[in-house]
Amino acid sequence: MNEEHLWCLKENGYDAGLHKHYEGLFTQGNGYMHARGSFEEGCSDAPQDEEYLRFPDNVTLEKPRHPKSKQGTFIPGIVAQHPLLKEEIVNLPYMLGLELRSAGESLDMDRSRISGYSRWLDLRDGCLHRSLIWETPGGMLLKCTFERYISIADKHLCIQRIQVEVLAGEGRLEVRATLRGDVRTNGMNHFARIVPGAEGTAGGLSLETLTEQGNQIFMHSVLDATEAVTWQEENSLVTAAHRGEFAVQTGDRLTVSKLTAVTTDRDIEEGGADSRVLAQLSQAREIGWDQLYERHAACWKSKWQEADIIIKGDDLAQLNVRASIYHLLRANAPEDARVAICAKGYAGEAYFGRYFWDTEINLLPFYLHTNPQAARNLLLFRYNTLDGARRNAQNYGYRGARYAWESSLSGEEQCANWQYADHEIHITADIVYALYHYVRATGDQDFLEHYGIDILVETARYWCDRVDWNREGVGELLGVMGPDEYLPFTRNNAFTNRMVKFSLEQTIACLDSLQGSKPDSHAAAVERLGIRPEEQELFRYTAEKLRLPYDSGTDIVPQSDDFASYADLDFNSIWTDRSRPFGHFISQERNYRSKALKQADVLELMLLFPQEFSKEQLKASYDYYEPITTHDSSLSVAVHGIVASWLNQPEAAANFLQRVMAIDLSLEKKGAAEGIHIANCGGLWQLIVYGLAGLKSAMWSKDIKLAPRLPKGWTELSFQLAWQGERYRITIHPDAHEVHKLEGRSYVAGTTL
Template identity: 30%
Template sequence: MKNYIKADEWNIIEEGFDPHLNKISESIFSLGNGRMGQRANFEETYTGETLPGNYVAGVYYPDKTRVGWWKNGYPEYFAKVLNAANWVGIEVKIDDEVLDLATADVSDFKRVLNMHAGILERTFTAKLKSGKIVKVKAIRFCSIADDEVGVISYSITPLNFGGKLTLMPFIDGDVKNQDSNYDEKFWDMVADEITGTEAYIKLRTKKTEFEVCTGSNIKLYKNNEKLNINPEAVRKEKFVGQTFSLDVKAKEEITLIKIVANLSSENYPKDELLKKTKSVIAKTTSKGFDVLLKEQTEAWATKWEESDIIIEGDVSAQQAIRFNIFQLFQTYTGKDDRLNIGPKGFTGEKYGGSTYWDTEAYCVPFYLATAPQEVSKNLLIYRYKQLGKAIENAAKLGFKDGAALYPMVTMNGEECHNEWEITFEEIHRNGAIAFAIYNYIRYTGDESYLSDFGLEVLIGIARFWKQRVNWSSDKQKYVMLGVTGPNEYENNVNNNWYTNLLATWCMRYATEAAEIVQNQSPEKSASLLKSLNFDAKEFADWADIIEKMYYPEDTETGIFLQQDGYLDKEQTLVKDLPASERPINQKWSWDRILRSPFIKQADVLQGLYFFEEDYDLETIRRNFDFYEPRTVHESSLSPCVHSILAAKLNDEARAYEFYLRTARLDLDDYNNDTEDGLHITSMAGTWMSVVEGFAGMRVRDGKLQFNPFLPTQWKSFSFTIGFRGVTLKVTITENGINIKNNNDVDVEVAIKNQFYKLKGNAEIEVNNAELV
């Protein structure tokens, strides 16, 4: 675990330059705006260890999978979000020396990510081998006010010399992904253009033929006075830039303003891309750096008004929760229902930048409460639009009659994961998608979603489960064989409790949804069911499976067994594992892991989290106390579920312990894996740990309910949520809870099962003594 980020409520601060930490910092200080993202690579040359990363949403490449291609039904490719053209580059030469932080003597290095404004600032002093010393200040942001635009202000001041300064801002499209097979490069050149201070490059991906045009405009200033220098054009393979040369004196500050646009053929006709990019550059250049910065600051201020969590008395925790919220909004803004959330967002290449079940299970709750309703709705519509592909995916595995299996990993709806135990067996992802529909409607009350989109998806998923189970004559029950649950340290097991539970719940909810649509609009219901060739007998088939499904359980202890035979394993506990053997996914063979009792992430407990209303506290406690000591939490998605359940059980110490594990996972590089990107989807789990865990927020019967506690390490915490047309500010102190209604609509809320009428633009305060 690292601990080099300075504690600050609104800023992520790194002081001093350590090359061994550079790739970690490149992840932590990443920027994005939902349409594009950029790792915190340096503008100037850096020949040290680095992971370059610039990503454009929705643009991917179907890289040939290296394994499993010969198995029937196996994906032919692994989709990857591509490392796109590097737009931040500025080569700096002092006389004939290149400024390179890998070879220079660097001092006074400081990097600050201002989360309130969405701005990255970096300052340092560098002494070159010649003895010349320069001071640099760089400011960068990806605009969320205009999500096709990135902006850089790069200032350099010679401190102890005068001489020739040469700046070469460039756009480099000759890039590749770190994990590309055989170091293949995925971009082909289409066109380029350099005119004075503007440069453009248009690239096309191989196979998928996405096109991206990147353009830039450069302005140069000396001591804040604009310079008019005719640059020299620079062209290389898939590379455009300009060279600006000028004589400088000691203490003269030269500032280069670089305004960049990234436009994709996902949003514009290919033959208009260059023209449209020029238009964006002209528009943003006319605004200038100061106006663009003001727009960025104001846009982020609005986001924080809607979503901030304020923690009093713990600066480290305050910094962590804001960092998690900040990165979530940098990754996804909900403007485009073709886009989704990759586990690494725009901060790295691991997991291909593709969509997993993480979105539905972890991210949807965050966006439901902190963003306009349309944002979370678009996450659901993304899956609705890919229903046809989900049916094709199921058909490849032998399913029929409209059965739908959503992919474990996807960009366009096709399955593209390259591990058999995931591709074929981790089918619980289907249930997470159905649960997200239920969760959305439970939170928003928008039942019209079922008739417009949701029922069709739910029927496809229920049809899959019906065909996936089989009747066991021995058990006289329906069983499900050969699956992998959320705990990926078990493969090819029979009757994973969580998966079996999800299967029957999905069929039950699909039945209920059909009844709702029938009651809402009989004509629409009849038309939809006819288009799906739906036979009413399917309801009876689902009901039979629901009634007769087998769930593994140890009747003596009352423990729901993760799968058949789990208790045959030697029941060693995590506390008995030597620290030298952890993490086991890096220290043990896969064979040894599979034979062990150790759990990668919440499995049975994931089901108890989803469906906690169906179980009494004692049942949840028994299973929590059994499984938590066996869980190594080597998935970033695991601690938040444990934190929420521990809070429900009034186990405040463990609730806070698990919160800490998820809150600063990346800031402290807890699992030694931050260098390849941040854990974006688990960041939503951090928010859940506070709001659903410590505040105990739930939706029951269309009303918000709270069951709060204050961690002893904090003086208070507060958060803002949107719910069915109202915005509530919730504050929890050692004395009790205060809820303020910021709208003129009355709302009823429950606090520890006592209901209160909260009038519009009013507030209520309930002391702990009143809740005993």
């Protein structure tokens, strides 16, 4: 049976209104660089150099600009300053330019006579394909086939090919290859200098770019054709271009290949970026087109062997989960701890290339159990930006380290909206939770000793300063925005307070453990961090006295101490169109004083600390909060799906599964237009693994424990897990499940609930 339909995202028929959506959905990359799925020849009436000023706005309610096309080339770590929005990733020059022209007309999807159009992204190897028939003004019928990939094996390379088959007629065909610098990022020109040139050999072109931040980017391309051609240089001030002309007739086949190498001054490799880019091209040409692809495909195959989830009985879910895994694999640079994964998965400008709590809570579990080294580097990023977190705390008047709600390279706060930057403080504790999740999943205790202890102590200092003490001597956290961003000034948000208590408790436990088992390491930490004798007791006292607005006898866990005092709403009278976010139908002022959740808050708490809540508390809280949760955040639906599965509500869980899958793939929602909701990709993985497979989190279990509840129609679910330094294959059927340690060293079987 041909399984292509389970591996390919397809666009059958061109619709200009969906073009931006497919650009995001078809984003390619390899961790080092990424490119949106734009047409090689560009799009008519969609200039990429429009200049405008984007203002700070509510992240949910901001109305993005809607040009027909928004190209994007991103290298994590290449950033610049926006005059209002602080630091943002730079949309780099467009390296994919390959244009066709015949009889005075350029191939244009909106203006040319096109038939037989199809485009598809093959998730197995990350290759993007496009096929169409172009009827030229001169009467030729040309079958044009495009394919390209960004190599995951040779990370500086982008490989493209166009094949033109003349089905009828004869005439002349022009091919124009470009590297274009007429690009803006959120309306801003971040380029201080652009130098187009020739690579030095026939069919070679180059573009050297200097950003206003001082980064150098080198793009060099070489062209090959199956027919003899003399390439003519056609450079402009900001574009490097070569043009070749061919005489063709019925039956002819012409193939033009473009090999592009990209290097920057931020690269990990030694040596100058200008010399390395030429070396990359030279080496690639020696390897050859076929071998380059084989290396690339083999690397993807290896990644899929470790990360794939196999679903039998639901082809739609199978394709959707693979699409999410593809973007999770593509977006991560597992060898570079200087960057993390931005909220749009490097598939758009919308979130400025910044890093949120999504990384630790939504994304990390996937990497923990597929590529633990990648998970380690994501946490090393937080260690590497600890100085920035220290500066954040100092700027707010506190000791220690306060992690940014929106972080860029330095770790300093980049969020231009005070509501989130000032009050959404739980990220500082979320990072400690993720740190321990990693250690417990991998057994990497050395990470705590060499890196984690610094994060623990510095964040504990911040929390001790941030806590207020009431007349009864109880510690409180006031003026807090929890995960639910529709209530910004709450008192003792349950999620935040529990995470902070956990963070302080683990700091104490780590210090006590080091002092008892590794006194030299403890002494080194005391000296390095300047830990005073009384500080450890302060951490302990604050953890013990910090208030939690619930206990084991609480039926419905309150979102915060003051949640009951907020106003009730008649959702049906306010939210008249459920296809649009609730926030569009209510003023922010009213929303901020009402019981309308943007996303899971208490349920997120219960997901992270499941052992602390009874089944009755879980059900009561789910029944209470779900009807007043708007799911205006893409982080919300997967959490509810997991809880519904835990509560053995299969219809609700299946409904949430469909909603999670629709966030990026629905043509009606066009959800990928501004980039991939990468946290939702991680959420889908968690919904399947933690929810439907019922895996107990490694945070709370040393052994693999499953309580599966497969959706109706699913006949099999299987996936690999990295667990405590070993790899396992999990296979689940409707009535039983199996856990195999790979290489057959052990075997565990169980009965499905």
